[in-house]
Amino acid sequence: MRDLPRLRRLVWAAAPRLLLVSLLLTLSSSLLPVAQLYIGKLIVDQVVALVAGGTAIAALIQQLIPLVSLGFGLMVGQAILQQLDSYTTQILGDRFLLYANTQLLNQAVRLDLAHYESSEFHDILNRAQQSGSQYPLRVLRTLTSLLGQTARFVGLLALLLRFSPLVILLLLISAIPTFWVGVRFSDRRFWMTRRQTSSRRLADYFGEVLTEPQYVKEVRLFNLGDHLAKQYQDIREAFNQESQLLARRQAIAQSSIELVAAVGFYGAYALVLWQVIQGAVTIGDLTLYVGSFQQAQSAGAAMLLSIANIYEFNLYVSQYFEFLDLTPKVVSPPRPKAFPTPLREGLVMENVYFTYPGAKAPTLKNISLTVGPRECIALVGLNGSGKTTLLKLLTRLYDIDRGRIAVDDISLSAFRLSDLRRNIGVLFQDFARYALSVGDNIGFGNLPMRQQTPQIQQAAVDAGADSVIEALDQGYQTILGKMFSGGVDLSGGQWQKVGLARAFMSQAQILILDEPTAAVDAIAEHDLFQRFRQLTQGKMTFLVSHRFSTVRMADRIVVLDQGQIIEMGTHEQLMAESGRYAEMFRLQAASYTTESKSGKV
Numbered sequence: 001m002r003d004l005p006r007l008r009r010l011v012w013a014a015a016p017r018l019l020l021v022s023l024l025l026t027l028s029s030s031l032l033p034v035a036q037l038y039i040g041k042l043i044v045d046q047v048v049a050l051v052a053g054g055t056a057i058a059a060l061i062q063q064l065i066p067l068v069s070l071g072f073g074l075m076v077g078q079a080i081l082q083q084l085d086s087y088t089t090q091i092l093g094d095r096f097l098l099y100a101n102t103q104l105l106n107q108a109v110r111l112d113l114a115h116y117e118s119s120e121f122h123d124i125l126n127r128a129q130q131s132g133s134q135y136p137l138r139v140l141r142t143l144t145s146l147l148g149q150t151a152r153f154v155g156l157l158a159l160l161l162r163f164s165p166l167v168i169l170l171l172l173i174s175a176i177p178t179f180w181v182g183v184r185f186s187d188r189r190f191w192m193t194r195r196q197t198s199s200r201r202l203a204d205y206f207g208e209v210l211t212e213p214q215y216v217k218e219v220r221l222f223n224l225g226d227h228l229a230k231q232y233q234d235i236r237e238a239f240n241q242e243s244q245l246l247a248r249r250q251a252i253a254q255s256s257i258e259l260v261a262a263v264g265f266y267g268a269y270a271l272v273l274w275q276v277i278q279g280a281v282t283i284g285d286l287t288l289y290v291g292s293f294q295q296a297q298s299a300g301a302a303m304l305l306s307i308a309n310i311y312e313f314n315l316y317v318s319q320y321f322e323f324l325d326l327t328p329k330v331v332s333p334p335r336p337k338a339f340p341t342p343l344r345e346g347l348v349m350e351n352v353y354f355t356y357p358g359a360k361a362p363t364l365k366n367i368s369l370t371v372g373p374r375e376c377i378a379l380v381g382l383n384g385s386g387k388t389t390l391l392k393l394l395t396r397l398y399d400i401d402r403g404r405i406a407v408d409d410i411s412l413s414a415f416r417l418s419d420l421r422r423n424i425g426v427l428f429q430d431f432a433r434y435a436l437s438v439g440d441n442i443g444f445g446n447l448p449m450r451q452q453t454p455q456i457q458q459a460a461v462d463a464g465a466d467s468v469i470e471a472l473d474q475g476y477q478t479i480l481g482k483m484f485s486g487g488v489d490l491s492g493g494q495w496q497k498v499g500l501a502r503a504f505m506s507q508a509q510i511l512i513l514d515e516p517t518a519a520v521d522a523i524a525e526h527d528l529f530q531r532f533r534q535l536t537q538g539k540m541t542f543l544v545s546h547r548f549s550t551v552r553m554a555d556r557i558v559v560l561d562q563g564q565i566i567e568m569g570t571h572e573q574l575m576a577e578s579g580r581y582a583e584m585f586r587l588q589a590a591s592y593t594t595e596s597k598s599g600k601v
């Protein structure tokens with residue numbers, strides 16, 4: 001229950017006035033039935049007295065009119081209050097849902113890339129998504145109804161106290177099993193659901209593979225459909241069986257409770273009947289008793305069930321807060337320094353070491369590198385040698401373990417993250433393909449300039465994407481991808497040109513291009529690299545490529561091997577050294593020449 005104050009603050013922040021209105025409505029609509037019961041008793045007593053006294057029908061009716069009207073008014077009032085209550089509850093629910101989900105998304109953006117690479121994190125995120133969307137509000141709704149139920153229960157107890165304290169004792173005793181069963185099974189269901197998180201994510205994943213566009217082709221071509229659907233079904237089936245078992249046990253326990261409640265009711269009924277026979281209470285009292293006892297019994301049971309529910313829902317809410325409590329490690333400093341513009345000295349890496357979270361050995365070891373403000377560096381190396389990792393460190397997607405990375409002698413961690421990233425234009429190998437307009441796909445590279453058409457068009461021209469876009473019916477307004485109505489899909493190379501245009505959109509002083517032309521055709525690549533110098537002029541550029549014709553254009557080439565720099569220099573220098581670079585270059589060149597000689601090209 002320790003999350004309750006926090007939860008109240010959360011809902012209060014989402015819709016403060018509505019929360020108050022909802023509370024008042026619940027309270028008043030809960031108390032009206034008690035008043036109705038009492039009016040009912042007064043009517044019965046008056047009828048019995050009038051009939052016994054031999055009052056004429058017309059006079060009898062006249063005397064009853066005020067009480068009956070009051071009863072009618074209360075009933076109508078109750079109906080209106082109830083509707084108002086459900087109306088405000090609905091609005092409060094909608095507002096809160098939006099607020100809670102926005103909080104969740106804001107937190108998701110704040111967290112580190114490293115978080116997203118841990119399966120525990122995805123379990124936490126998944127649980128927060130499941131819980132955050134409904135449980136915080138459920139706790140509050142249950143709390144408000146608990147308040148109403150308690151008010152009604154106390155009102156009914158006051159009415160019942162007229163008969164005998166024993167009646168109240170019977171009522172309370174018969175309610176205890178409800179509470180016990182409620183709490184016990186809530187707890188079991190919670191832990192069952194929590195235990196299932198990883199398997200549920202796996203089942204969801206199978207569902208995704210069977211329905212997401214990127215898997216459609218392979219699922220058909222490798223006939224994976226039935227196999228994956230079966231895996232999905234098996235997991236969900238196991239969940240169902242577990243849930244069924246729990247539901248069966250709960251139903252049995254619940255039936256026993258009903259038995260206890262019936263014994264309680266009839267025990268107390270016999271007590272009051274005895275009092276009527278003795279003439280100690282009136283017939284009106286008897287009707288009041290029957291109504292009050294039944295209502296009190298259900299209000300009492302509802303109250304205890306609410307408490308059990310609050311306990312259960314609060315367990316789920318704690319999962320939502322568990323996610324909100326995660327803290328990013330890569331953060332801006334409290335007093336950030338301004339990013340130097342223009343760059344004067346350039347970038348320095350000194351004895352940098354980096355280990356991926358959970359990895360046993362460092363991926364990058366003792367990296368030392370100095371790059372001039374307008375220099376173009378090509379990173380070369382076998383798959384897995386650490387090229388992309390090095391670029392991720394420059395953008396602070398991860399922080400280094402040891403060593404130093406500085407720009408104009410200011411450590412990267414001294415800049416505000418957003419400032420640092422604004423100064424670096426990036427195209428990663430696995431760049432994003434937004435199912436939005438072409439304009440957005442390019443404009444996202446520089447959000448404040450998203451609406452500036454000339455800039456977007458220039459970036460498209462620079463990346464060679466302009467001809468692709470001109471061929472689209474709606475030009476820059478065309479929605480890309482097939483996810484939304486009217487969307488048009490592009491080829492891999494065309495997408496890459498759009499991604500490259502996004503990197504060019506930024507006014508950054510540092511440009512990172514991780515295999516920017518891996519998917520584009522030879523002509524487009526040639527065209528791009530003809531203009532490469534001009535496009536990257538005045539910028540510090542990092543280029544990763546496996547194509548040596550591209551690499552040789554760089555001012556300097558850095559060769560990585562198993563996370564270490566093994567060679568560094570211009571193309572000519574490295575060729576003269578006849579080291580690893582020269583070996584890789586010659587191998588690639590030879591494969592081209594043999595193939596052309598044998599007529600394959």
Ligand SMILES: Nc1ncnc2c1ncn2[C@@H]1O[C@H](COP(=O)(O)OP(=O)(O)OP(=O)(O)O)[C@@H](O)[C@H]1O
Nearest residue numbers: 117356359363381382383384385386387388389390
């Ligand atoms: N997110 C990650 N978590 C843990 N290890 C990772 C992660 N990303 C990469 N690695 C490991 O780090 C090493 C270097 O990977 P990196 O992506 O930097 O290589 P690369 O030189 O860019 O390779 P490629 O030429 O295939 O793109 C690899 O051994 C890889 O398995």
